[in-house]
Amino acid sequence: NLITYPGCMTQLYFVIIFGTAESYTLAAMAYDRYVAICNPLVYNIAMSSQIYCSLISGVYIFAMFCASVNMGFMLRIQFCKSDVINHYFCDFLPLLKLACSNTYVSEMLILVFGTLNIFVPMLTIITSYTSIISSILRIRSRESRSKAFSTCSSHISAVAIFYGSTAFVYLQPSRVSSMDQGKVSSVFYTTVVPMLNPLIYSLGNKDVSVALKKILERKKFM
Template sequence: MEDMATGNYCTVTEFFLAGLSEKPELQLPLFLIFIGIYMITVAGNLGMIILIGLSSHLQTPMYYFLSSLSFIDFCQSTVVTPKMLVSFVTEKNIISYPGCLAQLYFFIILGAAESYTLAVMAYDRYVAICNPLLYSTIMSSQIYCSLISGVYIFAVFCSSVHTGFLTRIQFCKLDVINHYFCDILPLLKLACSNTYVDEMLILSFGTVNICVPMLTVITSYIFIIHSILHIRSREGRSKAFSTCSSHISAVAIFYGSAAFMYLQPSSVSSMDQGKVSSVFYTTVVPMLNPLIYSLRNKDVTLAFKKILERKNFM
């Protein structure tokens, strides 16, 4: 009983985050770069949510999914970036043990939710292009709400399992996390108890959360491309491709960097390489998504112009 009690006991009450780089000359330039990225991310994603909410002709499932993606990106960036910015301006970036677990918990929820939201958006494009006459029936508000609810419920389940098992681990080694936020792989490197179950969970959930959405995206686009190639007019083909191009860009960046980080054996993966790839899906992807979707989408730019005109008229 005593061993079990001490097995659950955490001797570490706080951690130090090593940050993105330990070179003193890079701290100020990196701080300025990432505070700029964060401000663009917040403005872009909140702007997208407000724009979709205010524009009557953007009240369709495609834009509801985009609004949900913007919400996830805003939260993901807010969970990670502010703590990362602290590491550029302080000598020791301290995070408490409960604070570390809370950051990890929300990070996993948002990462899984983004992965499945991108898959749901691919399915939405498949229905719109391959079954346009049945789109409003297949993508009813009830179906849309069920899909979004399913995404968040499963994301919370994944995160709860990961974090629940992590609380059983005893940390008694060096308390410096070689990362700029509390990610699960760098945390496990500090453990002095057995982490086999946690590593298997990362591999199994990581495989499911990347491969299942990726297969959904690939399958959807196989049918989409097949349908587009059967469109006779060149204008019709280019219009159909343009509705998908922004989504394909977002998918490639997100899944590519996530797979590089989590689908490697721990013996092979380097934490410094992992930091670089995780920068993409924690800070760069949340900034790029609203830019990709607004710049390459005529409906969004038109809605933005209408709101500006309405404001000037008032």
């Protein structure tokens, strides 16, 4: 498939925005679960619609800032080695392979922002879930504990797939990383994770789980 240079840079810009936003949205969701399980009596106040809007607005403003800084330096790079991108979309590392000018600043920015945008949300998620697990273990009722764990299981699955694949791609210098491995990981965080999210989150819904069990039981008898 062919893409123009402005089209390629535009695609990369939005990939950065939505990838960064996804990372911090998962952290915001972890905080939401922390409030729901650890402070249920103040949940409606602590997580009001106004706070939700502020969180999401902050996530996208910061994502646009990251994308703008990275793109400002990417646009200064001269590409002259080839016009074939060894990837299925315009991404940082495949584009840097085609550069004939110095890419040190861009590589450092990828590493710095990649580290920041993975480890800060991960730290938030780990802190939230440490408190959540501590609260769940104090619950005496087995049914209540099971319900609390099921509330978090879908989110943990999405977190593991997304952060695992993005960390594998971006937390290593371009000269070290393998393009073929990078393409496989990119498929996970750009295609597989968004496709799995509706399934992962809906399975946490009791009605959906019951309906799925009925369908599977029906197929066994057929």
